[in-house]
Amino acid sequence: MASKLIVNEIEHTDGSGTAVTLAKATIADATLTSATLTSATLTAGTLGSGVTFPAGHVIQCISKSDGTMIANTTTGADVSLLSHVITGVLATSKVLITITGFIGKSNMNGGLQLKRDGTSLLEQTVSGRTGFFIEDDSSVASDHSMQSFVWSHLDDNPTTGTNTYLLATKATTTFYWNRCTNNENSRAYSTITLMEIAQ
Numbered sequence: 001m002a003s004k005l006i007v008n009e010i011e012h013t014d015g016s017g018t019a020v021t022l023a024k025a026t027i028a029d030a031t032l033t034s035a036t037l038t039s040a041t042l043t044a045g046t047l048g049s050g051v052t053f054p055a056g057h058v059i060q061c062i063s064k065s066d067g068t069m070i071a072n073t074t075t076g077a078d079v080s081l082l083s084h085v086i087t088g089v090l091a092t093s094k095v096l097i098t099i100t101g102f103i104g105k106s107n108m109n110g111g112l113q114l115k116r117d118g119t120s121l122l123e124q125t126v127s128g129r130t131g132f133f134i135e136d137d138s139s140v141a142s143d144h145s146m147q148s149f150v151w152s153h154l155d156d157n158p159t160t161g162t163n164t165y166l167l168a169t170k171a172t173t174t175f176y177w178n179r180c181t182n183n184e185n186s187r188a189y190s191t192i193t194l195m196e197i198a199q
Helices: none
Strands: 004-013 019-028 040-042 058-066 070-072 080-089 094-104 110-116 119-121 124-126 129-131 133-135 146-155 161-170 175-177 190-197
Touching (some): 058 080, 080 094, 080 190, 124 133, 129 133, 161 190
Antiparallel strands (some): 004 040, 058 190, 080 161, 094 146, 094 175, 110 119
């Protein structure tokens, strides 16, 4: 299928170097190697890798939901909970990470970590425990229920190209993920969303 670009006004030079303005021009099957369009409608086509997006523009958005149920009852164990990979990140971009998770009644004595390619982001430290979130016990009162949490972080310094983001526990005592303590009554899906933001 042929692509078509419609612009309000386009200016070029004729053979003598005189500027010629074409109003309401339609260009079909054209390749623009160097152009500035101040007012245009692109009805079909592909933007190349050299395109500069305006700051705040979402370049790509990917999401992953996982219903894997986890029950950690080993003291001091670190457990991986949820991860996702974003590729093709530009050197000038940032990555916004948003997480929605579900926790059952837990005696954590530890915390939650967000890692990028193995490096923990936004560390807190309390009594030797580390992570972006640290607590002794979850606020869930019942063995038959869960609590949800939503958390986001803007990664100012992602790796150019591929980044793997991982949500994990850090030195927890007991921890229940995507399920309640009593496994017969509750299930959940937790979600991680990654958005590449132009700067």
